Amino acid sequence: MAAEHPLSAKALPLDIPRDFIFGAATAAYQCEGETLTHGKGKVAWDDYLAEKGLFSADPASDFYHRYPEDLKLCRKYGIDGIRISIAWSRIFPKGTGKVNLEGVIFYHHLFAECKAQGVEPYVTLHHFDTPDALYSEGDFLNRTTIDAFERYARFCFEEYPEVTNWFTFNEIWAAVSNMYIEGTWPRGQRYRLDLAFQAMHNMMVAHARAVLAFDELGHRGKIGVVHALSTKYPDDPANPGDVAAAAAEDVLNNQFLLDATFDGSYSDDSLACAHHLAGIAGGSLVLPEEDLGQIKAAAPLNDCLGINYYQSNFLKAYDGPNDLHHNATGEKGTERYALAGVGERVSHPEIPRTDWDWLIYPQGLYDLIMRIKDQWPHYGAILVTENGMGAKDELVDGEVHDAERIDYIRQHLSWTLKARSEGANVRGYFVWSLMDMFSWTNGYNKRYGLFYVDFDTQERIPKDSAAWYAKASKERRLDG
Numbered sequence: 451m452a453a454e455h456p457l458s459a460k461a462l463p464l465d466i467p468r469d470f471i472f473g474a475a476t477a478a479y480q481c482e483g484e485t486l487t488h489g490k491g492k493v494a495w496d497d498y499l500a501e502k503g504l505f506s507a508d509p510a511s512d513f514y515h516r517y518p519e520d521l522k523l524c525r526k527y528g529i530d531g532i533r534i535s536i537a538w539s540r541i542f543p544k545g546t547g548k549v550n551l552e553g554v555i556f557y558h559h560l561f562a563e564c565k566a567q568g569v570e571p572y573v574t575l576h577h578f579d580t581p582d583a584l585y586s587e588g589d590f591l592n593r594t595t596i597d598a599f600e601r602y603a604r605f606c607f608e609e610y611p612e613v614t615n616w617f618t619f620n621e622i623w624a625a626v627s628n629m630y631i632e633g634t635w636p637r638g639q640r641y642r643l644d645l646a647f648q649a650m651h652n653m654m655v656a657h658a659r660a661v662l663a664f665d666e667l668g669h670r671g672k673i674g675v676v677h678a679l680s681t682k683y684p685d686d687p688a689n690p691g692d693v694a695a696a697a698a699e700d701v702l703n704n705q706f707l708l709d710a711t712f713d714g715s716y717s718d719d720s721l722a723c724a725h726h727l728a729g730i731a732g733g734s735l736v737l738p739e740e741d742l743g744q745i746k747a748a749a750p751l752n753d754c755l756g757i758n759y760y761q762s763n764f765l766k767a768y769d770g771p772n773d774l775h776h777n778a779t780g781e782k783g784t785e786r787y788a789l790a791g792v793g794e795r796v797s798h799p800e801i802p803r804t805d806w807d808w809l810i811y812p813q814g815l816y817d818l819i820m821r822i823k824d825q826w827p828h829y830g831a832i833l834v835t836e837n838g839m840g841a842k843d844e845l846v847d848g849e850v851h852d853a854e855r856i857d858y859i860r861q862h863l864s865w866t867l868k869a870r871s872e873g874a875n876v877r878g879y880f881v882w883s884l885m886d887m888f889s890w891t892n893g894y895n896k897r898y899g900l901f902y903v904d905f906d907t908q909e910r911i912p913k914d915s916a917a918w919y920a921k922a923s924k925e926r927r928l929d930g
């Protein structure tokens with residue numbers, strides 16, 4: 451399956467610069483297992499998954515015990531960077547207060563093993579797993595969570611000087627969208643764009659406070675935030691309604707957060723759209739002066755932006771009621787996304803989709819990077835911190851032939867390198883994911899890994915994509 455785009459892959463760069471990081475990504479809750487043991491505190495997912503009775507994140511990929519094996523595989527397969535997240539509730543089981551020493555030591559051992567294997571850790575403080583004690587009091591809509599996050603961040607910066615690449619949050623947009631708009635995650639609220647904007651703002655304040663603390667503590671290393679971004683194209687660029695729909699969804703998904711990250715303030719366009727959409731949802735958005743001061747002070751201290759990119763969207767004008775259906779099963783063609791006051795996402799027969807209806811559109815990543823370079827020229831550095839293809843991989847005679855995933859990764863890497871060759875400071879690429887792991891709403895049949903995990907035995911089996919990735923990393927060429 452090859453995406454249609456104006457430039458064929460052949461016209462895109464094939465050489466990979468020597469200093470370009472060839473990474474792979476993980477997240478604590480999706481791979482560690484041991485979710486309620488070794489002193490770890492509860493997160494909202496624990497009860498939510500148990501109540502739904504669909505999946506369990508235990509033992510997931512058993513990374514808690516098998517990280518030495520996974521890091522050896524990284525080394526063997528040319529992966530020189532790994533995204534890891536710290537589970538906040540493994541450190542502070544209640545989010546704040548008493549520390550769980552066993553959890554603290556676990557991450558020291560993990561980082562030491564990264565070093566032993568020559569794999570650089572890129573560490574995220576929050577990957578969708580607010581401790582339940584804080585989550586149940588309102589998560590980031592309750593401002594005490596902002597204070598608690600800052601304390602947790604300070605603790606980690608002081609405790610883990612061996613880590614020099616930090617990210618505060620993973621995908622603020624995805625978190626709030628799933629909790630307050632799509633309702634597909636714990637909290638399960640729908641169409642509350644007011645709460646989504648408020649939570650995004652509050653999380654950006656928490657991000658800012660962590661960045662300011664990092665600076666105040668004089669830590670060496672780099673810090674930034676990971677955003678889930680996707681380019682929003684008007685379906686018909688000549689239709690003003692489609693253009694407005696694309697612009698509104700861009701504010702919601704991209705611009706509001708990028709304004710806060712890089713400018714430390716919200717543009718007039720973002721504010722007008724955010725207040726309008728919050729109003730349609732029957733609420734309002736409160737932006738205290740003190741918060742804006744903190745966001746402003748932190749903006750120039752961001753060293754790096756992580757971009758998680760999976761798809762882009764084409765938008766049509768829409769004046770109907772809210773109508774969302776999340777495809778969590780991989781039954782192609784079942785996804786619907788139409789938001790009142792925003793627009794309707796549409797697909798195109800010539801643009802391929804995964805079985806989960808995610809459009810495969812690698813040029814959208816290039817457009818995104820170049821837009822950031824042009825609109826926020828002081829962005830520092832960019833890492834593509836997640837990109838990959840979910841599929842129903844099959845193990846046949848001990849092998850997984852995932853040619854579509856190889857094509858997906860190759861195309862996205864090519865477009866990333868094209869942006870770099872045109873002056874964008876893109877430092878590396880992390881494939882999602884290192885190995886198969888738990889997928890939030892899809893459980894275990896949506897696999898992304900370079901390494902197939904037999905969830906019964908926990909055996910790791912390199913897929914064809916792992917061999918391809920290793921070759922590309924070694925030869926610094928994409929045409930292998």
Ligand code: BGP
Pocket residue numbers: 477480620621624678758836840882888889890891892896
């Ligand atoms: C990103 C998350 C990851 C991962 C990935 C794939 O949004 O940061 O944690 O899950 O998406 O998503 P999914 O597992 O829903 O297909």
